Amino acid sequence: MIRVLLPAHLRILARVDGEIQLAVAGQVTQRSVLDALEACYPALGGTLRDHVTKQRRPFVRFFACQEDLSHEAPDAPLPDAVAAGVEPFLVVGAIAGG
Amino acid sequence: MAETLNGVRVLVGTRKGAFVLTADGKREKWDVSGPHFAGWEIYHVKASPADPNRLYASQSSGWFGQLIQRSDDGGKTWQPVGNKFVYDGVPGTHQWYDGTAHPWEFKRVWHLEPSLTDPDTVYAGVEDAALFRSTDGGQTWQELSGLRGHGTGPRWQPGAGGMCLHTILLDPQNPDRIFIAISAAGAFRTDDGGKTWRPINRGLNSPFLPEPTAEVGHCVHRIAMHRSRPNVLFMQKHWDVMRSADAGDSWQEVSGNLPTDFGFAIDVHAHEPETIYVVPITSDSLHFPPDGKLRVYRSRTGGNEWEALTRGLPQSDCYVNVLRDAMAVDSLDRCGVYFGTTGGQVYGSADAGDSWAPIVRDLPAVLSVEVQTLP
Numbered sequence: 001m002i003r004v005l006l007p008a009h010l011r012i013l014a015r016v017d018g019e020i021q022l023a024v025a026g027q028v029t030q031r032s033v034l035d036a037l038e039a040c041y042p043a044l045g046g047t048l049r050d051h052v053t054k055q056r057r058p059f060v061r062f063f064a065c066q067e068d069l070s071h072e073a074p075d076a077p078l079p080d081a082v083a084a085g086v087e088p089f090l091v092v093g094a095i096a097g098g
Numbered sequence: 099m100a101e102t103l104n105g106v107r108v109l110v111g112t113r114k115g116a117f118v119l120t121a122d123g124k125r126e127k128w129d130v131s132g133p134h135f136a137g138w139e140i141y142h143v144k145a146s147p148a149d150p151n152r153l154y155a156s157q158s159s160g161w162f163g164q165l166i167q168r169s170d171d172g173g174k175t176w177q178p179v180g181n182k183f184v185y186d187g188v189p190g191t192h193q194w195y196d197g198t199a200h201p202w203e204f205k206r207v208w209h210l211e212p213s214l215t216d217p218d219t220v221y222a223g224v225e226d227a228a229l230f231r232s233t234d235g236g237q238t239w240q241e242l243s244g245l246r247g248h249g250t251g252p253r254w255q256p257g258a259g260g261m262c263l264h265t266i267l268l269d270p271q272n273p274d275r276i277f278i279a280i281s282a283a284g285a286f287r288t289d290d291g292g293k294t295w296r297p298i299n300r301g302l303n304s305p306f307l308p309e310p311t312a313e314v315g316h317c318v319h320r321i322a323m324h325r326s327r328p329n330v331l332f333m334q335k336h337w338d339v340m341r342s343a344d345a346g347d348s349w350q351e352v353s354g355n356l357p358t359d360f361g362f363a364i365d366v367h368a369h370e371p372e373t374i375y376v377v378p379i380t381s382d383s384l385h386f387p388p389d390g391k392l393r394v395y396r397s398r399t400g401g402n403e404w405e406a407l408t409r410g411l412p413q414s415d416c417y418v419n420v421l422r423d424a425m426a427v428d429s430l431d432r433c434g435v436y437f438g439t440t441g442g443q444v445y446g447s448a449d450a451g452d453s454w455a456p457i458v459r460d461l462p463a464v465l466s467v468e469v470q471t472l473p
Contacts, residue, residue, distance in 0.1 A: 009137055009162060013178065043178040047162040051182045059161040093161040 002033055003088035010048075010091065014041040019088060028083035030062060031074040048091060063090040105472040106428045107172070108436055109153065110444055111140035114462035116155055118173045123430055125448040128457045134176065135167065142423055142466045144210050149217035150470055154236060156207040156222070164206050166222075166236050179236035183207070183224055186243035192226065193255035202226045202246070209423060209466075211266035215273075223263035227254060227280040229292065242292035245278065250297060250314040257281035257317050257336075258382075264422055265321045269328045277331065277346060282317035285333070287346050298346030302335060319362045320422040324371035332374050332401070334364040334422070339376055341401050352401020357388050363425035367450060368433040372400035375427075375435060375451060377420040386417035394437070396451050410454035411445065418443070423466035430471055438464025 001021040006014065014020075022036045031054070038045050049056050054074065056062070061070045065079045065087050081087035108119040115133025134140075138157045146152040153169040155176070164183065167176040189202035205225040213219035218235040228246050230239040254261060262281055269275035274291045277298075284299040302316045317336035324330065333340040333349065337360050340349040353359035358378045367373035376395050380388045387393060391414065394407040418441035428434035435451050438444045442461040447454045 007161075009159065013162075013165070043165075046164065046181045052184055057161065057163055 001085050002028060002036070002082065003085055004033065004037060005088045005090050006044075007091060007093045009093070010044060013043050013047070015043075016041070021085075027075075028078050029075050030069065030072065030078065033078065033089055034074075059094040061092040061094050063092055064088065104430065106430065106434060107145075107470040107472055108426070108444065108446070108457065109143035109145065109173070109466075109468040109470070110438055110458075110461065110464060111143050111155070111423075111466035112438075112442070112462040112464050113139055116140040116143050116157075117458070117461060119444065119457050125428075125430075125434055125446060130458055131173070133462075134173070138165075139206075140465065141206060142209050142468075144212055144468045145470045146212040146217040146220075147214050148212070150472060152212070152217040152235075154210045154212060154220050156210055158206040164204070166207065166210075168236050180232065180238050183222070183230055183239050184241070185228060185246070186241040187247075190246075191252055192261060193253060195256060199252065202228070204228075205260060208262045208264045209266055211268060214268050214270055221266050221268075221276075223266050223278065225260045225262040226256075227261045227263040227283060229263055229266070229276075229278055231292070242288075244288070244293050245286060245295045248286075248295045250283070253314055254280065254283035255315065265318070267321060267323050267328075267331075270325045271328050275328070275345070277321060277323070279318040279321050279333075281319065282315060282336075284314050284316040285318050285321060285331075285346055298342075299349070300347065301342075301349030301351075302340065303338070303351075304336065306336075320364050322364045322366045322374070324366045327371045330371065330400075332364055332366060334361050334376055336360065336382060339364065339401055352397070354397070354402035354404055356395055356404050357393075357406075361420075362422040363420050363437060365425045365427050365435070367435075368427045368429040369431065370398065370433075373398045373450070374401065375425065376404075377425070377437060379419060385419045390415050390417060392416040392418065392439075394435070394447075394451055394454075407447075407451040407454070409452065410447075416441075421465055423468075424464050426467045426469040428469045428471045434469065436467050436469055438467045440464065 004020040110117040115136045117132035121128045141156045143155040151172045155167040157165040168179045191199035194200035207222045209223040211221040222230040229242045265279035267277040279285045286295045320334045329345045331342040339353045341352045342349045361379045392411045395404040418439035425437040433450045435447045440463040444457045
C-alpha cells in the first residue's frame with residue numbers, strides 16, 4: 001500500500017485523519033498515485049492538478065524521502081521506499097502568502 | 099404595523115471562511131456559526147429561492163483552486179459538488195493590463211445565483227469572465243458561451259480585482275432574460291435564456307476609456323433590481339451611480355448629491371422599488387469612506403436625492419471598504435439591510451437603514467453578504 005499524507009485543508013475536504021493508504025495498480029508514479037487518490041476521494045479532483053491538463057497546481061508540492069519531486073515527470077517512478085510503503089508521499093502546500 | 103416574527107439567516111463569505119448569522123424577526127439577538135470551510139476564501143454563499151434549505155458556496159484557495167459546496171439542510175452540513183469549470187471550445191483571448199492579448203484562464207467563482215424556481219439549477223459567474231450553469235445541483239457545469247463569444251470578448255480587460263463576472267440577475271417575470279455584469283467589460287443581457295447576449299451600456303461614461311462611451315469596457319461594479327420591476331435597474335459603476343428604466347437599453351446618472359459616486363455595493367429596498375442604498379467610497383485609489391465616516395446613503399426617489407444614514411455606524415477613524423457583493427436586504431417589514439466590511443464587521447439595520455448595529459465585529463475581511471428571510 002502507498003502511504004499518502006495530505007495537507008490539513010485537504011484532509012478536512014477528503015474527510016480523512018492522518019495518512020491515507022492507497023492501493024496503486026502497476027508502476028508507482030505521481031500520475032498513478034494521484035489517479036488512485038482522486039478515484040478514492042473525488043472531492044480532491046482539481047485541487048492538486050488541473051482537471052483537464054493534469055498539470056500540478058502551482059502552489060502544490062510533492063515531497064518524498066527528503067526530496068522535492070514536484071518537477072519530476074508525472075510518469076517517472078517514485079522512489080522505491082514510497083512504492084514499498086516504507087516512506088509516505090507528501091502533498092504539501094507551498095509556502096506562499098499568509 | 100404588526101411586526102412579523104419570521105427569522106433571517108445572513109450568509110457571510112470572508113477571506114478565511116463562511117459564517118452564518120441567524121436571528122428571529124426582531125433581528126436583535128444573533129447566533130453566529132462558523133467559520134465554515136475555515137481558512138478558505140469564500141467569495142459567495144447564496145440560497146435557493148425555491149428551497150431555503152438549499153445553499154451553494156464558492157470556496158477557493160490560491161493553493162488548491164476552486165470548490166463548490168452545497169448544503170441541503172440550511173447550512174448545517176455541506177458536501178463538495180462539481181468544480182470542473184471548463185470553457186466551451188477554444189477559450190480565445192481578452193486584453194491584458196498592458197493591452198496585449200491574454201488567453202482566458204479560469205481562476206475562481208465570484209458569484210453563485212440559484213434559479214428562482216429550481217433548486218438544482220444555479221448559475222456561476224467566474225474569473226476570467228464567463229457564465230456557467232449547472233442543472234444538477236452543482237455536480238456538473240456548462241458554460242453559456244454565447245456571452246463570451248458574442249464578439250466583443252477580445253476587447254474585455256480585467257479590473258484591479260481581476261476580470262470577473264460578478265453580477266447575475268434573473269428576471270422574475272421572464273425566465274429567458276438574464277442580466278450580468280463584468281469588470282471591466284460592462285453589463286450584458288440575454289433574452290433567450292443565455293444563447294445570445296448583447297451589451298447594455300448605452301449612457302455609461304468612463305473617462306478611463308479612450309472612447310468614454312464605448313459599447314464595452316466599462317467597469318461596472320454591481321447591478322441591483324427590485325423583483326416587482328425587473329425593467330428598472332440600478333448600477334454602481336466604478337464612478338457614477340446609474341439607473342435604467344428600460345432593462346438596460348439606456349442608463350441615466352443618478353449620483354445627485356452623493357459625497358462621492360465611487361463605490362461597490364448597491365441594493366434595493368425589499369418593499370419600495372425606488373428606495374436604494376449605496377456606500378460611497380472615496381475614490382478608485384482610496385478604497386475607504388470619505389472623511390473616515392462610514393455612511394450608507396439612501397435614496398427614496400430612485401437616485402439623485404440621497405440622505406446619509408449614520409446612526410450606529412462609526413463616524414470617525416473608519417477606513418474599511420464595502421465590496422460589491424457585500425450588501426443585502428431581507429423582506430421583513432420593516433426591511434432589514436445588511437452589509438459587511440473589509441474590516442470584518444457585519445452591520446445590520448432592522449429599520450430600513452434608519453439605525454444600524456454591528457452583528458459581528460471581528461470576522462476576516464467580508465467578501466459577500468446575502469440574507470434569507472425564513473418562514
